[in-house]
Amino acid sequence: MNDRGGNETGSSPGRRGQGKLEAHVLSVLKGAAEPVPVAWVQERLGGDLAYTTVITILTRLHGKGAVERERAGRSFVWTAVSDEAGLAALRMRKVLDAEADRQAVLASFVTALSKNDELLLRELLAAEPESDEPPEPTASSEEDR
Amino acid sequence: MGFFVFLPLVLPLTAWPVARLAESRLHPRTATRLLSAVAGVLAVCSTLCLGLLMIVGTAQLPGNPLPDAWSDPEVRAALPYDEVAGRAAIPALLAVLVSCGAAARRQVRARRRAEDALAGLPETSVTVLPDGAPYAYALPGRRRGRVVVSTGMLAALTSRERRALFAHERAHLAGRHHRHLLTVHLAARANPFLRPLRTAVAYTAERWADEEAAAAVGSRRCVARAIGTAALLAPPTTTPLLPAVTGPGPVPRRVAALLRPAPTARTWPSLFTAVGLAAWVAAFGATASALSSANSAVALFLALRAATPV
16 A cells, blocks of 8 residues: 555554544544545544554545545545445444354344245235235335434 | 263254244244243253263373372263263363354454444434445344444335334344344354254244234234335345255245234143143253253262362
8 A cells, every 4th residue: 555554553543442433533524625634634633643543544434435535746635425324334234244144143134035935925925915004105204213 | 870971962952843843833932032041051051061071081181180080980980981972072062162152252243343333323222324235233232222224224114114123123122132142042052953943043033023013013914014025125045044944934934924813922831732742841851951960960070079089
């Protein structure tokens, strides 16, 4: 990598705080009106983070697709492309993909169907009259809860 | 002591027909509690049994740290085929410990990663993530858990079906279903004969939450449709999850169960039905296993103490 902080893993925070820190950096970057350099982000973070740490976090966010960067002279300027929820979604997806037998760890609403299951399920649902409950409009405030 | 020393290792076999019957005939709440308790007891007994066999086995090895007297003929007489069984128990117990440790570590790690992924978001009971992939999870937490749903999942459901989904996930959290799941997961690692119980409890825990959701929403069909719709969103797997098991998978069975009338919530069935018989056999198997483990432990302890020079 051509990042100056690419090998600064020693200064990175503990695993537990990483998620919070990434979210914090992203929210700061979101407040920028235009692509900004690392120093701008570091300044607004409160100053207790090393320059290289900020670069490490930004690079990690870039790897996750949550921020974009472009060259400006000898360094990069950074832009946020997703919000905290978007970042959480990207990270959650990674967790779910990484867990081979995630069913035992995280209780999923439904498990994967086999071809036979799919046919069987379609038959079951097709045989079911939908009379007693008229379909309701999809728009609702349920999502916001 | 005789061959019954080995009983706790084999008694988990009684769980096979029991798991089958309980998951289809008992109320899912009763089935989940019964099966996970049985699995826990049988696993502990089986591991204890392995531990005792290992002591006898290790005592035979030259250079072991145990008292020399523990390899006396009196001690070895307590165990049939002591040379083979004792030595075989050493790698077996190590394998069990390593496997359970790895499973427990993975559980902790996965939960911490999921928590970490959601760091920075407000700690609400429901978190909606902007993701086209349909998924919904109940993440148990220290104080209270949270439900994580993707927008892809919500977009596919009607508002009533969404309520069913949330009720289902909340039932998982309120009922602390992850504890039952963890118990059977570790039990299946401790004794492979207990694997059918893990599969059975994974199913009955979902059924339990389905029934709670049906009660909360006031419609069994609505929950059935929510499950059906959600399951059909994901592409079907090309390879079957459990190649050994034939017959319908858990999702069609859950939907079919919801389209039938609600199960009765009788806590303990009569002995004179197939279910009752199965439940009693399970209870008997677990008790016999516990007793024979205790018996072996005491007998072996006495043999070892008698052999230890004061």
